[in-house]
Amino acid sequence: MLLFEIVMVAMGAVRANVLRSVLTTLGIVIGIAAVITMVALGEGAQQRVQEEINRMGTTILTIRPGQQMWGGVSRGDAQLSVEDAIALRAGSDGLLKVSPEQQSRMQVTYGRYNSNTQIMGVWPEYFEMYDHQLEAGRFFDQGEVQGRRRVAVLGYNVPETLGGTPPELLVGSTVQIRGIIFEVVGILEEKGDAAWIRPDDQIFIPQSTAQYRVMGGRDRLNSIYASTETPEELDQAFAAIDGIMRREHRIRVGEDADFNIRNSADLLETRNEANQTFALLLAGIAAISLIVGGIGIMNIMLVSVTERTREIGVRKALGATKRAIMTQFLVEALFLCTLGGLLGVAAGYGASELVTRMAEWDTSVAPEAVFTAIGFSAAVGLFFGLWPARRAAMxxxxxxLRYE
Amino acid sequence: MKASDEERRNDAVIIRTEGLTKHYVLGAETVRAVRQIDLTIERGEFVAIMGPSGSGKSTFMNMIGCLDTPTAGKYWLNGQLVSDLSDDQLARVRNREIGFVFQTFNLLPRATALHNVELPLIYAGVGSKERRRRAEEKLELVGLADRMDHKPPEMSGGQRQRVAVARALVNEPALLLADEPTGNLDSVTSEEIMAQMETLNENGQTIVLVTHEHDIAAHARRQVHLKDGLVEQDFLNEPVETSA
Incomplete structure (x- = not known):
């Protein structure tokens, strides 16, 4: 009952000075807008990363060559070889699907069309690991790898670059990769991009063919991919790969490995650093604006208390307790800040939309973030309103009553 | 002591002070604003407290009005010992037992007359319907039934002071305490307000009036003169013909 009256009085005070109230809340508005935008960006980035991880495969580990160390001195990049891949496949007791990857950009010609395309030398397991589906034709098989056959599976976009020949017609015809004739055996379905991997633009050939016929006997692999059936097996797989690779490369336990094992999430991490920096910046802006906004609220509340000293005297003479006066001014500060919070949420929502459109970053305003933001602004109001309210009460x- | 205890509980006594004293420390000096005042005011009395500036009448009034606490001595208001109460307890006593009328009216300028009169009831926790009913009743009593929705800036000084009187009465206080209630009013309006007070007193309202004007004090039935923090004179007025 009394509280309701107090709230009405506080709101009346805010209404009596609309312009001043709105200006006062500006700091809170900016702070909360920054919080909302930050969370929206973070949330959007998170969702995008999750999608990319899913597309890249949640169960895939990537092994890359690292630095070869000799007594603390780098001896250049270490190498991954087909033998490593073979050892991994043989040594993991069926835990892993393994495929080496040897890649290079090369001239591809089809009739009078030609393009510069990324050629991927892989094993058939590669298609299973990334869950590639066929638009037309077939994958190549293990026999064709062993026979170093000149067969090629084209990514979804490749026919387009080769004159737009329909996939069905392309299968069975021949393309030339660096002047070497290959039979097109299959065309992949569309996969979409995941981070820097663009399978739709690639041509896949057996790794052995790539090594011996296309890339001039180069035995260096770019990476080895290994995947498990389920994400739960990843830790076990990680340990297994580490063990096998160390044995292959004769690295003792305790020494630094000359290879890196990463999962999809790790690989995407660096790319998120930019996002995270931006979010951190926004968090800084938010924190500073909320503090500055809070001080603004405190300032205006002190002004309000001074302006209304007489009123406070009258209320006290008529029987207002300290608590009643304190509540009145706290509610006023709370009301101002919550108002600022609401405006801030609206502004933050707008800013997120703008970022989505202008920078094409994914954003997502979570309802929890809205409630947290409003709660936070209320907390700011409570914290910075406390001292002025206490002053009024005291x-x-x-x-x-004598104050002029 | 036993006899005086009984006397204190006497329902007829509204105000009783015993050795009421107030000292202020100003730098190195101690100002003895009120020293040892013993005063009893009974229910239904109309007392004018008089004295020049510096006589201690404002300080005395603040203590009588429970706005200030004495340095020493005791004060019973309507049977309750109030000289030792905390700030918030005093606030409740003010709310229940005292109605204030100030020289400068002290109405809330942004609130309507009705809301101003309702204010003490809000702090008393009275529900909104009951509040409105009682506030309207008191505004009618002071002759402002047609001005309830006006705000103080839209009213004359006399009207404002009548709103203040209505506000002072709305909680049915044991004591109406008026501090120079005519100080900001012209003589005609002053007479109106004083006539109002007299009527209230005739209907049983205990009134303490603080003033330095003799013709205003003449409306009261008893005068208490203070000087240098002490009671100098305490006498009953001759019954006079009211001029208005």
Whole structure:
């Protein structure tokens, strides 16, 4: 009952000074807008990363060559070889699907069309690991790898670059990769991009063919991919790969490995650093604006208390307790800040939309973030309103009544 | 002591002070604003407290009005010992037992007359319907039934002071405490307000009036003169013909 009256009085005070109230809340508005935008960007980035991880395969580990160390001195990049891949496949007791990857950009010609395309030398397991589906034709098989056959599976976009020949017609015809004739055996379905991997633009050939016929006997692999059936097996797989690779490369336990094993999430991490930096910046802006906004609220509340000293005296003379006066001014500060919070949420929502459109970053305003933001602004109001409210409550009624 | 205890509980006594004293410390000096005042005011009395500036009448009034606490001595208001109460307890006593009328009216300028009169009831926790009914009743009593929705800036000084009187009465207080209620009013309006007070007193309202004007004090039935923090004179007024 009394609280309702107090709230009405506080709101009346805010209404009596609309312009001043709105200006006062500006700091809170900016702070909360920054919080909302930050969370929206973070949330959007998170969702995008999750999607990319899913597309890249949640169960895939990537092994890359690292630095070869010899007594603390780098001896250049270490190498991954087909033997490593073979050892991994043989040594993991069926835990892993393994495929080496040897890649290079090369001239591809089809009739009078030609393009510069990324050629991927892989094993058939590669298609299973990334869950590739066929638009037309077939994958190549293990026999064709062993026979170093000149067969090629084209990514979804490749026919387009080769004159737009329909996939069905392309299968069975021949393309030339670096002047070497290959039979097109299959065309992949569309896969979409995942980070820097663009399978739709690639041509896949058996790794052995790539090594011996296309890339001039180069035995260096770019990476080895290994995947498990389920994400739960990843830790076990990680340990297994580490063990096998160390044995292959003769690295003792305790020494630094000359290879890196990463999962999809790790690989995407660096790319998110930019996002995270931006989010951090926004968090800084948010924190500073909320503090500055809070101080603004405190300032205006102190002004309000001084302006209304007489009123406070009257209220006290008529029987208002300290608590009643304190509540009145706290509610006023709370009301101001919550108002600022609401405006801030609206502004943050707008800013997120703008970022989505202008920078094409995914954003997503979570309802929890909205409630948290409003709660936070209320907390700011409570914190910075406390001192002015206390000052009002502690006023001596006689002095307050005499105040001019 | 036993006899005086009984006397204190006497329902007829509204105000009783015993050795009421107030000292202020100003720098190195101690100002003895009120020293040892013993005063009893009974229910239904109309007392004018008089005295020049510096006589201690404002300080005395603040203590009588429970706005200030004495340095020493005791004060019973309507049977309750109030000289030792905390700030918030005093606030409740003010709310229940005292109605204030100030020289400068002290109405809330942004609130309507009705809301101003309702204010003490809000702090008393009275529900909104009951509040409105009682506030309207008191505004009618002071002759402002047609001005309830006006705000103080839209009213004359006399009207404002009548709103203040209505506000002072709305909680049915044991004591109406008026501090120079005519100080900001012209003589005609002053007479109106004083006539109002007299009527209230005739209907049983205990009134303490603080003033330095003799013709205003003449409306009261008893005068208490203070000087240098002490009671100098305490006498009953001759019954006079009211001029208005």
């Amino acid at each position: 006023l001596d009624p006689i002095d307050a």
